[in-house]
Amino acid sequence: MTWDWNAVGDFMPDFWHGLLVTLQALALGSLLSFTLGLVWTLLMRTPSRWVRWPVGVVTEFVRNTPLLVQLFFLFYVLPEWGLTFSALATGVFAIGLHYSTYTMQVYRAGIEAVPVGQWEAATALNMPRRRTWTAVILPQAIRRVIPALGNYVISMLKDTPMLMVITVLEMLGRARLFSQQHFQFTEPLTVIGVAFILISYLASLLLRALERRLVR
Numbered sequence: 001m002t003w004d005w006n007a008v009g010d011f012m013p014d015f016w017h018g019l020l021v022t023l024q025a026l027a028l029g030s031l032l033s034f035t036l037g038l039v040w041t042l043l044m045r046t047p048s049r050w051v052r053w054p055v056g057v058v059t060e061f062v063r064n065t066p067l068l069v070q071l072f073f074l075f076y077v078l079p080e081w082g083l084t085f086s087a088l089a090t091g092v093f094a095i096g097l098h099y100s101t102y103t104m105q106v107y108r109a110g111i112e113a114v115p116v117g118q119w120e121a122a123t124a125l126n127m128p129r130r131r132t133w134t135a136v137i138l139p140q141a142i143r144r145v146i147p148a149l150g151n152y153v154i155s156m157l158k159d160t161p162m163l164m165v166i167t168v169l170e171m172l173g174r175a176r177l178f179s180q181q182h183f184q185f186t187e188p189l190t191v192i193g194v195a196f197i198l199i200s201y202l203a204s205l206l207l208r209a210l211e212r213r214l215v216r
Contacts, residue, residue: 011191060101087166106145114140146210
């Protein structure tokens with residue numbers, strides 16, 4: 001087996017297109033998962049069980065079904081109900097929704113780790129409940145959960161190749177298509193593997209820097 005640098009050069013335009021799609025899916029999926037996860041957490045802390053119960057059922061269902069099944073359902077079943085979205089939008093929503101059920105648990109642990117004295121101090125100062133959450137509790141909780149949230153970002157990156165099954169041509173999808181057209185598999189798949197390693201490593205460095213900055 002010989003390494004063909006010409007094949008690498010031919011693949012690079014496809015690679016850059018796939019990389020852009022991968023990063024879009026990762027960024028938007030992460031933003032959605034972080035936002036939804038926080039929403040689920042706050043809803044689960046409401047006094048009304050009529051709110052907590054349906055939220056609990058939905059999040060448990062999503063967390064305990066495979067992401068691949070959810071992708072197929074959203075992409076192929078929802079259009080039968082009149083809800084049609086682009087493949088990339090469907091993939092972003094599926095990843096964001098799926099991982100929001102995990103970030104929800106991260107936020108819950110972070111909130112519970114805030115000392116009780118912080119709640120008592122806010123109560124003693126007669127702070128409105130919304131102000132207590134936004135100015136006292138959430139800033140401390142989020143600072144504590146940055147490392148765990150970062151781990152889920154890397155997990156989402158590793159799951160982006162699943163979007164290939166709903167016709168999203170991210171990095172692996174581009175590599176697979178190129179390989180089938182040119183009958184060269186080693187070069188494009190190696191490039192993709194190295195790209196995932198580099199992106200994961202850079203993401204971990206950024207998260208460590210952010211964590212150090214927030215701990216100051």
